[in-house]
Amino acid sequence: MLSLIKSSFFQFQQLLEAKKLPFGKVIGYIFILGGILTLPLAYKVSSVFHDIQQDGQKIAAKLPDFTIENNQLNPVNSNEKGFIYQTDSIIFTFDPEGKRTEKDITTDMVGNFLSIGLLKDRLVVAMPSTGASTALLGDNQLVIPYSEAALKSLDGEHIREYLEKTKIPWWMYLVAFLVSLYPSVINLLVTLLFATLGATLQTKMRRTQLSSFENFKIVVFAATLPVILTAVIHFITMNFDSTMFILIATLFIYNQVTKGMTRKEKKSD
Incomplete structure (x- = not known):
């Protein structure tokens, strides 16, 4: 042969x-x-993984301190008005005032790999619409209320630490x-x-x-x-x-x- x-x-x-x-x-x-x-x-996929890792670290540097109280996003700094931060592969929304919706997070995704939103009362993750994501999620949008047990202990410090230290496994x-x-x-x-x-x-x-x-x-x-x-x-x-x-x-x-x-x-x- x-x-x-x-x-x-x-x-x-x-x-x-x-x-x-x-x-x-x-x-x-x-x-x-x-x-x-x-x-x-x-x-090219490995390059995307690398970009997401690098962009996640950039977002971690911008993320303010917050906690989840009464199932709502609560910034430690009461003057924090929220922000939208865009990288090459991710659009990140921090919205403690509830000005943005799930649809807004999905609309932001145009031209980007991921759109992630920490909204007032829920976490929203929007992904490109593919056969795999549609089959698994029924949609290209994942919405998790802060009332879920997994998110009740969510806070800014832990997210920053995770994004700064986490590497894509081989x-x-x-x-x-x-x-x-x-x-x-x-x-x-x-x-x-x-x-x-x-x-x-x-x-x-x-x-x-x-x-x-x-x-x-x-x-x-x-x-x-x-x-x-x-x-x-x-x-x-x-x-x-x-x-x-x-x-x-x-x-x-x-x-x-x-x-x-x-x-x-x-x-x-």
Whole structure:
């Protein structure tokens, strides 16, 4: 299998040998390719984690002393009128006077990763609307009244201490990679199936003796170079149609494989 991976860069005609590989190894290689495609996204997610950590520390420096009394936000300084503080990834609202609403916190989120509000009588966290957040929360907004036992002991000192000392654990990066891997593998698999369909049409037209199953194995290894090029481009910009590029480039490489096969057949005749 290692020789096939090397051949996928320079010796395309050798990829014909992929048809002899066990199907399990081919599936395993699809996950490897999916992992390569996931790297740029995982890198950007890790950058977001870092930004959130840094921004959280900035917010901690601005956060005034407060306590929760009678299920309401109570600043230690009675002259504290509240504020809105914006960073690159977070908009934080401190509103002990009750001037802002849950809807305001969500509206603030435009262009930001998180919008967090310590309102007069509740904590509001608004997140980008995704399938995962909607499935878990039923909405992209989490609202917790201060009457909840978990928030009754909330105060400014503990939040500042937590934000200043807390670091993103290493396993969060691993989780981000694994979560990103699933859609990458599924999308790649669908692309490879379409490429296999195109490859099978080519073999029918050229009357070469390759089954659809064998074509699929060859296509998987033919996708190696397109996948790596796509990953490199995604490190620069995510605004790139990777699906179409991988499909067309893979079929081009597959075409080189079958061309070599056809020439050999003609010589033997």
